[in-house]
Each structure stands twice: as structure tokens, then as C-alpha cells.
Amino acid sequence: MMKLYVETKRQVADCILFYRLGDFYEMFFDDAVMVSQELGLTLTGKECGLPERAPMCGVPHHAVESYLNKLVQNGHKVAICEQVEDPKKAVGLVKREVVRIVTPGTNLDTDDLDASRNNYLMCVFCLGEKSGIATVDITTGTFLVTETDSRRKLRDEILRFSPAEIICNDAFELTGLNLQEIKDQTGATIFTLDSTYFDDEECRQSIKDHFHVGNLQGLGLADMDAGVAATGATLRYLTETQKTKLENLTTIEPYSIGKYMVLDSFTRRNLELTETLREKNRRGSLLWVLDKTKTAMGARLLRSFLEQPLVDSEEIEARLTAVEELNQNAITREELREYLGPVYDLERLISRIAFMTANPRDLIALKTSLGMVPAIKTALQEFQSPLLSSIREEIDPLEDVCSLIGKAIVDDPPVAVREGGFIREGYSEEVDHLRSAKTDGKQWLADIEAREKERTGIQKMKIRYNKVFGYYLEIPNSYRGEIPQDYIRKQTLVNAERYITPELKKLEETILGAQDRLVQLEYDLFVELRNKISDCTLRIQQTAKALAQTDVFCSLAAVAERNRYVRPKINTRGAIDIREGRHPVVEQMMSSGEFIPNDTVLDNHKNRVSIITGPNMAGKSTYMRQSALIVLMAQIGSFVPARSADIGIVDRIFTRVGASDDLASGQSTFMVEMSEVANILRQATKNSLLILDEIGRGTSTYDGLSIAWAVVEHVADTKKLGAKTLFATHYHELTELEGKIPGINNYCIAVREKGDDIVFLRKIVRGGADKSYGIQVAKLAGVPDDVISRAKELAAELSDSDITEKVQEITETDEAERPKKKHHKVDEVDMNQMSLFDTVSDADIVRELMEIDVSHLTPLDALNTIYALQNKMKNRWSGA
Numbered sequence: 034m035m036k037l038y039v040e041t042k043r044q045v046a047d048c049i050l051f052y053r054l055g056d057f058y059e060m061f062f063d064d065a066v067m068v069s070q071e072l073g074l075t076l077t078g079k080e081c082g083l084p085e086r087a088p089m090c091g092v093p094h095h096a097v098e099s100y101l102n103k104l105v106q107n108g109h110k111v112a113i114c115e116q117v118e119d120p121k122k123a124v125g126l127v128k129r130e131v132v133r134i135v136t137p138g139t140n141l142d143t144d145d146l147d148a149s150r151n152n153y154l155m156c157v158f159c160l161g162e163k164s165g166i167a168t169v170d171i172t173t174g175t176f177l178v179t180e181t182d183s184r185r186k187l188r189d190e191i192l193r194f195s196p197a198e199i200i201c202n203d204a205f206e207l208t209g210l211n212l213q214e215i216k217d218q219t220g221a222t223i224f225t226l227d228s229t230y231f232d233d234e235e236c237r238q239s240i241k242d243h244f245h246v247g248n249l250q251g252l253g254l255a256d257m258d259a260g261v262a263a264t265g266a267t268l269r270y271l272t273e274t275q276k277t278k279l280e281n282l283t284t285i286e287p288y289s290i291g292k293y294m295v296l297d298s299f300t301r302r303n304l305e306l307t308e309t310l311r312e313k314n315r316r317g318s319l320l321w322v323l324d325k326t327k328t329a330m331g332a333r334l335l336r337s338f339l340e341q342p343l344v345d346s347e348e349i350e351a352r353l354t355a356v357e358e359l360n361q362n363a364i365t366r367e368e369l370r371e372y373l374g375p376v377y378d379l380e381r382l383i384s385r386i387a388f389m390t391a392n393p394r395d396l397i398a399l400k401t402s403l404g405m406v407p408a409i410k411t412a413l414q415e416f417q418s419p420l421l422s423s424i425r426e427e428i429d430p431l432e433d434v435c436s437l438i439g440k441a442i443v444d445d446p447p448v449a450v451r452e453g454g455f456i457r458e459g460y461s462e463e464v465d466h467l468r469s470a471k472t473d474g475k476q477w478l479a480d481i482e483a484r485e486k487e488r489t490g491i492q493k494m495k496i497r498y499n500k501v502f503g504y505y506l507e508i509p510n511s512y513r514g515e516i517p518q519d520y521i522r523k524q525t526l527v528n529a530e531r532y533i534t535p536e537l538k539k540l541e542e543t544i545l546g547a548q549d550r551l552v553q554l555e556y557d558l559f560v561e562l563r564n565k566i567s568d569c570t571l572r573i574q575q576t577a578k579a580l581a582q583t584d585v586f587c588s589l590a591a592v593a594e595r596n597r598y599v600r601p602k603i604n605t606r607g608a609i610d611i612r613e614g615r616h617p618v619v620e621q622m623m624s625s626g627e628f629i630p631n632d633t634v635l636d637n638h639k640n641r642v643s644i645i646t647g648p649n650m651a652g653k654s655t656y657m658r659q660s661a662l663i664v665l666m667a668q669i670g671s672f673v674p675a676r677s678a679d680i681g682i683v684d685r686i687f688t689r690v691g692a693s694d695d696l697a698s699g700q701s702t703f704m705v706e707m708s709e710v711a712n713i714l715r716q717a718t719k720n721s722l723l724i725l726d727e728i729g730r731g732t733s734t735y736d737g738l739s740i741a742w743a744v745v746e747h748v749a750d751t752k753k754l755g756a757k758t759l760f761a762t763h764y765h766e767l768t769e770l771e772g773k774i775p776g777i778n779n780y781c782i783a784v785r786e787k788g789d790d791i792v793f794l795r796k797i798v799r800g801g802a803d804k805s806y807g808i809q810v811a812k813l814a815g816v817p818d819d820v821i822s823r824a825k826e827l828a829a830e831l832s833d834s835d836i837t838e839k840v841q842e843i844t845e846t847d848e849a850e851r852p853k854k855k856h857h858k859v860d861e862v863d864m865n866q867m868s869l870f871d872t873v874s875d876a877d878i879v880r881e882l883m884e885i886d887v888s889h890l891t892p893l894d895a896l897n898t899i900y901a902l903q904n905k906m907k908n909r910w911s912g913a
């Protein structure tokens with residue numbers, strides 16, 4: 034046995050080998066040591082003909098999937114070796130072979146996967162500057178392919194898909210991409226394949242064979258040499274690991290990277306698109322606000338919308354029109370959402386069917402889901418927009434498949450296909466007969482006994498059973514002369530004789546073999562049915578896709594209605610004009626008070642760069658992120674949180690927000706900040722939107738200010754970059770640039786001084802703030818009083834020698850040429866806003882206090898809320 038094991042292990046040297054022996058899967062040698070360490074299993078030894086016993090550990094076969102999943106999640110490949118029938122030998126003879134290889138990107142055990150995200154395997158083929166990227170999710174049948182000439186875009190694509198596994202040629206490691214960063218950010222395991230996987234001719238042939246086409250033109254792959262290599266290698270890798278036909282990969286979708294807005298991983302993270310920056314929670318992300326989908330397919334599609342906003346105005350408008358129609362016809366939309374409720378994950382179900390791992394319950398889930406499809410298709414008739422009409426066209430009611438399952442499988446079947454008991458009565462005569470044999474057998478025997486008594490007149494005959502003869506007729510010796518000729522004598526006892534008849538033996542066979550035959554027959558019928566459904570994979574996949582889209586657009590429309598979003602206008606002039614915009618997440622997370630809306634005006638001319646100043650905690654970051662999120666939402670086809678919004682399409686959004694240490698890569702906070710800045714300045718175009726928050730704060734004041742200054746000059750200069758930019762800073766000196774460089778405007782977030790304290794007004798106004806109020810905010814945060822007083826003393830001393838003078842030297846220009854700077858005394862701004870605070874009553878304040886959901890407040894929000902309430906109270910009593 035050990036010899037066979039060692040031979041098998043040699044074939045799958047890069048895998049952990051799970052070797053089935055009886056009811057256990059066993060591992061030996063290094064595999065055993067590694068698995069025992071990673072899974073905490075006991076390590077024992079086995080005689081192997083060597084002086085030392087072979088290290089060994091094992092897992093019971095019924096629990097193998099969970100052990101296997103853990104290993105795969107840890108980045109291992111696992112090969113399963115089992116006994117299979119040997120077609121070359123006589124029936125019943127078996128051989129051992131590897132039946133399946135499970136890897137992180139090819140794990141089919143969907144129960145252990147997050148339904149709201151894809152499990153991608155990505156194949157990267159690099160040749161010179163070019164890379165072909167094939168991305169596949171075998172649990173859903175998604176298969177995408179693209180090419181790029183840019184390393185940066187390759188990295189962005191990898192990070193965008195966040196694959197569980199990357200397979201590549203050896204040139205990938207030479208691309209200069211930071212593989213550790215890729216592994217850290219995606220959690221992907223990277224395996225390098227040998228060059229034979231990427232052989233051009235073989236790749237072309239395997240693609241043609243798989244998709245049953247004569248040439249690659251029809252698949253859209255004709256001009257994609259690198260894409261073809263990546264696709265061909267993917268098909269070979271999947272065939273080798275799955276050891277079966279890849280029936281659910283029915284289509285391949287070539288796409289161009291330029292079709293989508295570029296969002297690098299920092300931006301996705303900083304804007305908290307799918308999870309929050311710190312806790313990595315879904316709650317608090319944009320996805321959390323927008324995802325009111327009813328199906329797992331819809332949830333996955335919406336996530337991919339967020340990760341790849343569009344740049345084509347027609348496509349964006351088409352989505353917006355669909356959302357608008359669903360928004361206006363709320364009754365039918367809610368009807369649709371109700372119909373979508375019972376729809377299971379059709380994409381994953383059909384993959385399980387194609388890979389022959391689906392059980393009877395999966396088929397019932399499919400039937401339940403398909404049962405909703407005709408109603409969804411009918412409801413969609415109410416909508417006329419081109420996108421919703423084409424979605425309706427794509428939906429196949431699949432009534433044939435639904436009724437086939439309905440006729441064949443009972444409504445509440447057992448999970449295990451080997452237990453039987455799931456074929457519906459009336460579907461197969463034989464099944465019905467075998468079932469009756471089990472339950473009606475006794476009656477059949479009684480009927481025979483009665484009939485034979487009648488026929489022979491032997492009233493004392495009895496049908497009995499023993500293990501030696503099975504069923505027999507026992508007749509007392511006194512009737513010996515009346516025994517019919519067709520009775521076959523089997524045994525003579527002292528007082529009686531035992532007989533059998535052909536009829537009795539046949540019945541015995543039926544009764545005794547019924548259970549085994551029934552289970553086998555039900556299994557065969559199930560496999561036949563599963564294969565029939567598998568033939569409909571493409572139809573089911575197309576319908577699933579259409580249902581996922583319906584779900585996403587309904588969700589966007591429902592969220593728009595619930596949160597009072599408006600349809601944005603889309604323009605290609607590059608002008609962004611958001612009136613009374615709100616932060617989609619912060620406004621949902623607020624447990625008390627109202628979110629204060631703000632305007633954003635940016636264009637490619639007079640309003641290119643906004644320098645935003647204001648105290649800490651004033652709301653600068655919130656304002657900048659909300660502007661970026663509104664642009665992004667518009668470009669995925671969503672309504673936006675604003676009174677009105679005119680959005681000039683941007684090709685990229687870049688953010689540099691806050692300080693983030695990257696200790697793992699040995700980089701300091703400032704180093705990380707500067708590499709992000711460098712990346713932005715190199716990658717951004719004049720059609721990009723830049724969100725730069727406190728550039729340069731991670732170093733000394735002079736250096737920081739100089740860097741921030743130079744960056745502003747660079748982004749504002751149309752000869753250099755000229756990108757639309759929101760730039761928040763505590764360097765008030767930067768406000769000097771307004772009027773000096775065209776396109777730069779100062780804004781500040783207003784606060785009001787109240788004695789020694791400040792009131793946050795959250796309103797953005799033109800002009801620069803003239804004070805930073807850092808000490809007041811420190812006081813708010815609970816810094817001890819003596820430290821605060823000392824800080825005030827020092828601030829008074831330092832103000833005389835502050836760097837403003839220095840800056841004025843640098844910026845010395847003809848004052849007459851400069852437009853008058855609009856420095857606001859914050860006390861003067863927005864008095865309307867302030868009166869809001871002054872007119873509340875005690876009862877209002879108490880009510881507001883009572884309504885606070887303390888369990889959902891962060892400490893900072895709590896502090897803010899208490900402070901706001903306290904101020905209202907102070908205002909009231911000082912006014913009284």
C-alpha cells in the first residue's frame with residue numbers, strides 16, 4: 034500500500050494527498066506532519082518497511098470536507114485519492130486514483146463560501162509588457178478575459194477581483210509587481226505553472242474544443258494572444274483539478290479594462306466601498322447602504338458594480354433609466370422584490386448540477402426558484418426602458434425544467450442521495466412497485482396464503498420465513514396426500530413439510546431486495562434527471578443573470594426611494610455640480626441630529642482645485658468622501674444623495690486619506706503616504722477626481738507644507754496634470770494660492786466660536802479658515818485642562834514667529850493683481866445655520882437625547898453628540 038501511496042504522491046507532488054483507506058482519509062510523511070500541525074490532529078506512525086515508522090494522521094471520511102476546506106483556505110492544494118472502478122478490468126474490480134484536486138480558486142464546496150462574493154481563480158500570462166488575464170468562478174460559471182499593456186492596470190485588476198488563487202507563468206514574478214502586497218491584500222495563493230500550459234497552439238485548440246467553435250473570432254478572442262494563453266491555461270488547469278468536463282463554463286466574456294473607471298485598492302479601501310477601513314465590517318460601507326438585494330446573485334452583481342463603475346455615458350444612462358422606472362412604479366417593483374425573495378442562488382445551483390454534486394434538495398431549491406420566474410417575467414412587462422425590456426427578453430421561464438423536477442422529486446427530500454426516498458410517486462412504475470413491496474409485502478403474502486388454502490383446500494397451511502429458505506409454505510403431515518404438483522419440497526420435519534413455489538420465491542426476491550434496489554433505482558433516476566437539467570445549463574445561467582440584474586436595479590430603486598436620492602444628470606464636459614449633497618453612509622449611521630448637506634462644484638476651468646480648510650472634526654473628510662461617493666454612485670447607475678447632481682464622468686478616482694501605517698512591509702506612515710501620492714500623480718489624468726486629505730502632515734511642518742504646496746501646484750497646472758481635486762489641509766498658508774494659480778478656490782467648513790469653545794456647523798463656505806481650533810478640539814477629546822492651558826500659552830508665543838511670514842516671502846506677488854482673498858471670520862458666516870441651534874426648546878433637546886441609539890455610537894460620535902446637545906442647552910440658557 035505504501036508503494037502505491039508514494040507513486041500517487043509523486044504524481045501530485047505540490048498537493049497534500051488525502052488517501053482514502055476504508056472509512057478514513059490518511060496522510061503520510063511530510064503531509065501528515067503539516068496537516069497535524071495546521072488542523073491540530075494527532076500524529077501517529079505506520080509500518081512502511083523502513084526502520085522508522087512513517088508519520089501518519091487521518092480524518093474520518095464523513096467530515097473530510099471541513100478539514101479540506103480549512104487547508105484550502107490556508108492556501109494549500111489537496112489531492113483526493115479514492116478507489117474507482119477500473120473500466121479496463123472485469124466489473125467490480127477497482128483501482129486507486131486521484132479523483133479531484135481542490136485548490137483555493139477551484140473549491141466547489143459552496144456551503145463554505147460567502148454567497149455575496151465570487152470565489153475567483155485568476156490566470157495571468159505575462160509576455161513582455163503585455164499581460165493576458167483570465168478570471169473564472171467555477172461556482173457560478175463566470176469566465177472573463179482581458180489584456181493590458183500596463184503593469185499598474187494588471188495590479189489593479191488583480192486587486193479588483195481579489196482572487197482566491199492566481200496561476201501564472203514564470204514571467205509574472207519578473208513584472209516588478211509587489212507579490213507580497215498582492216498576497217496580503219487579496220489573500221490569494223500564487224502558483225506558477227510550467228510553460229507547457231501556455232503553449233499557443235494547444236491553448237487555441239483547447240478553447241475551440243471547449244466552446245465547440247471552429248475559430249476564436251466568434252468568441253471575441255481573435256486579437257488577444259496573451260488572453261488566449263491565459264484562457265487556455267485556465268481550461269487545462271481546471272480540467273486537471275476537477276477531473277471532469279467543465280459543463281458550466283458555457284460562455285466567455287472578453288472585456289476591455291478601459292470600459293470601467295479605474296479605482297485602485299487604496300481608493301476602494303479609503304472610500305469604504307465594501308467594508309469599513311478599520312474594523313473591516315460590511316456595516317458602515319457603501320455596499321451596506323446600497324445592498325437591499327433579495328438574492329445572492331444580485332448581491333454579487335451589486336458588489337461588482339461598485340468595484341467597477343462605468344465610464345460610458347450611454348451605459349450609465351441606460352442603468353439610470355431602469356432605476357428611475359423602477360423607482361416610479363413602486364408597486365410593481367415591490368411585487369418583483371417579493372417574487373425574487375424565494376429565488377435561490379441559481380448560478381451556484383446550476384454549477385453544482387453541472388459538476389454532479391447537486392443533491393435532491395438542490396433540485397427542489399431550483400424548482401422553487403424557477404417557479405417564481407414566470408411571475409417575474411410578467412411583472413417586468415410593465416416596464417418600457419430598453420435595459421429592463423432586454424432583461425425581460427433574456428428571461429426564459431424554464432417551465433419545462435420546473436415541471437420535470439416537480440414530477441420527479443418530492444417536496445421535502447432528504448439531503449443524502451444514497452438514502453433514497455425522494456422520487457415522487459407516479460414518476461416511475463418500478464419505484465412505486467418496489468416501495469409497495471416494502472410496505473405491502475405482508476399483505477401480498479397473506480393474499481397468497483389465502484388463495485392457496487382455497488385452491489388446495491389445505492386450511493392449515495402457513496407461510497413462514499427463515500434465513501435458510503426464505504419464505505416457504507409449511508403444511509402439516511396430515512395433508513401430505515393433497516400437496517399440489519407445483520409445490521417444491523425443501524424440508525421434512527417430524528410433523529410437517531416445507532415447500533416453496535416459484536411465485537413465492539419471486540415475491541421473496543421483490544420484498545427482500547426491494548430496499549437495495551429501490552435506493553439504486555432512485556439514484557439512477559436522480560442522475561438521469563440531473564443530467565437532463567445539466568443540458569439546460571446555458572438557459573438557466575442566462576435567466577440567472579437577468580434575475581440578478583433585476584434584483585440589483587430593484588434594490589437601487591428601493592434604496593433611492595427610502596433614502597430620498599435623486600437621479601443624477603450625466604455630462605461629458607467634466608463638470609461636477611452637486612447641490613446639497615450628503616454622505617450616503619454617514620447619514621445612515623447618524624443616530625441623532627440631521628446630516629448637514631453641502632454643495633460641490635468642480636470643473637476643468639475655474640473650479641479645478643478646492644483647498645478645504647477648517648478645524649479638526651469639522652467635517653472635511655466627510656465632505657470630500659461624500660463628493661467622491663456621489664460621483665461613483667452616479668457612474669454605477671445609482672441615484673445619489675443630493676438635491677440635484679450633474680456629474681461629469683471621471684475616468685479614475687484617487688484618494689489619499691488619513692495616515693495608514695504599513696508596518697508589515699516595513700514602511701513608515703510618511704513613506705506610505707508619499708508612495709500613495711507618487712502613485713496618484715503618476716496615474717491620474719485630467720479627467721480624474723483626486724481626493725487629497727492632509728498631504729504632508731506626516732513630516733516636519735516646513736517639509737510637509739512644501740510638499741503639499743508643490744502637489745497643489747502640480748495638480749492645478751493644466752500643462753502638468755490639471756485634474757479636479759479636493760484638497761483638505763491644516764496648512765492655512767495654502768490658501769495663499771487662490772488667485773495665484775488659476776482654477777484654485779478656497780473653501781472652509783464653518784464653525785462658530787462660543788467663548789472658549791467651538792460649535793461645528795458642518796457647512797462648507799467659500800474662503801479659507803483663519804484658525805485651526807486644534808486646542809479646542811483637543812479639549813473636546815478630553816485632553817487634561819493643564820495641558821490645554823499650557824498649549825494655549827505656547828500657541829500665543831508661537832504665533833508671532835509662525836511660518837506664515839515665511840510663506841508670505843515665497844508668495845510675494847503684486848497684491849494688486851490678486852483678487853481679494855475671502856477669509857471668513859467664522860462668526861460671520863451662515864447665521865441662518867446658527868439660528869437653527871438657538872430656537873430649540875428644552876423638550877426638543879430631551880427628545881433628541883432620548884432618541885439616541887447609544888449602542889450604535891462610536892466614542893467619537895458620542896462625544897460629538899453630547900457636545901452638540903450641551904451646546905444647544907448652553908445656547909438656550911444663555912439666551913434665556
Ligand SMILES: Nc1ncnc2c1ncn2[C@@H]1O[C@H](COP(=O)(O)OP(=O)(O)OP(=O)(O)O)[C@@H](O)[C@H]1O
Pocket residue numbers: 619627628629630631647648649650651652653654655656795796894897
Ligand atoms: N455634514 C455633516 N453633517 C453632520 N455631521 C457631520 C457632517 N460632516 C461630518 N460630520 C460628523 O463629524 C465627524 C467628523 O468629520 P470629519 O472626520 O470629516 O472631520 P475632519 O474635518 O476631516 O477632521 P480631521 O481634520 O480631524 O480629520 C464625522 O464623524 C461625522 O459624524
